[in-house]
Amino acid sequence: MKKRILSGMRPTGPLHLGHLFGALDNWVKLQSDHDCFFMIADWHALMSEYEDPSKLSQYTIECAADWIAAGLDPEKSAIFVQSHVKEHLELYMVFSDFVPLGWLERCPTYKEQLRELSSRQLHTYGFLGYPVLQAADILLYKADAVPVGKDQLPHLELTNDIASKFNKLYGDVFLGIKPFLTKTSKLLGIDGKKMSKSYGNFIALGDSEEIIKKKCSQMFTDPERIRLNDKGHADKCNIYTYYNLLRKDRASEVYDYCTKARIGCTECKKNLAEVISDYLADIRKKREKLLRNKSDIRDILKDGAKKASKAASETMSEVKEAVGLL
Ligand code: TRP
Ligand code: SF4
Numbered sequence: 001m002k003k004r005i006l007s008g009m010r011p012t013g014p015l016h017l018g019h020l021f022g023a024l025d026n027w028v029k030l031q032s033d034h035d036c037f038f039m040i041a042d043w044h045a046l047m048s049e050y051e052d053p054s055k056l057s058q059y060t061i062e063c064a065a066d067w068i069a070a071g072l073d074p075e076k077s078a079i080f081v082q083s084h085v086k087e088h089l090e091l092y093m094v095f096s097d098f099v100p101l102g103w104l105e106r107c108p109t110y111k112e113q114l115r116e117l118s119s120r121q122l123h124t125y126g127f128l129g130y131p132v133l134q135a136a137d138i139l140l141y142k143a144d145a146v147p148v149g150k151d152q153l154p155h156l157e158l159t160n161d162i163a164s165k166f167n168k169l170y171g172d173v174f175l176g177i178k179p180f181l182t183k184t185s186k187l188l189g190i191d192g193k194k195m196s197k198s199y200g201n202f203i204a205l206g207d208s209e210e211i212i213k214k215k216c217s218q219m220f221t222d223p224e225r226i227r228l229n230d231k232g233h234a235d236k237c238n239i240y241t242y243y244n245l246l247r248k249d250r251a252s253e254v255y256d257y258c259t260k261a262r263i264g265c266t267e268c269k270k271n272l273a274e275v276i277s278d279y280l281a282d283i284r285k286k287r288e289k290l291l292r293n294k295s296d297i298r299d300i301l302k303d304g305a306k307k308a309s310k311a312a313s314e315t316m317s318e319v320k321e322a323v324g325l326l
Pocket of ligand 2: 221222225232233234237238239240254257258259263264265266268269
């Protein structure tokens, strides 16, 4: 029996290189020998975007297109939208009844998000319950493992706590789950901070060549290299990290000309723009083609929801029986 995997992303903005190297590439590899469920977490997106959800459906469709363009295969994996499978909210409700407020108030990601998204009004009932819904997402599918980045670990711990508490109250329905930490190559944004939608420092999978050029020209480089004949410190330069990840075969050449001050940063960045653009060319083409036929994407999501619903409804029947609902 193949091990089952579930993971998800929130459709709150365009997918970028951080998603590609931090998650998607790994998901693509996992789908050949795992039973995979990949979910677009639109209910979770609404928790932080409820004041202006006008782009939610666009981002949901684009997210699916990006995933497929990056190599997720709807034949192998269930690719679906969270709100299309009604059991997520049902299990969330069952959990909500017994999860102590303290678990949620103490959750480090909760405090962090309130701080980071301080322009939004997130002192809401729904946002506090974010990890409860995530636990429902995971436990509904009885996933063996959840591939996520380190930032999600507190949510997985809570998921296990919720599973144990459920079992204690109503009998053994859920097993513990394991995180499947993605060994991420840290790719920083154009300003040298973590690449993130909220910082606006990302290179999106759908960015045009022009935009990539512009963004690369704005990238932070070795601050100690001011003049052309100052020797650079490639190891400390974000541009060099990109080369190592995208064109390993050219990294030593870059290291060489940088540390010997043979070419300037402006030219180095111009070359990088081409490297990124070439790297994304196939994904961009596939994504554009998919987005020209949105009804095909909708069909894929419908099919994914069907597969997901099958697994989810089985678990939910067990849950209802264990809890004592008619
Ligand atoms: N919280 C996750 C994130 O922000 C998204 C998510 C929602 C998720 N439900 C999930 C991830 C279930 C893994 C499993 O990235
Ligand atoms: Fe960075 Fe390239 Fe400039 Fe070296 S030459 S500091 S690698 S941008």
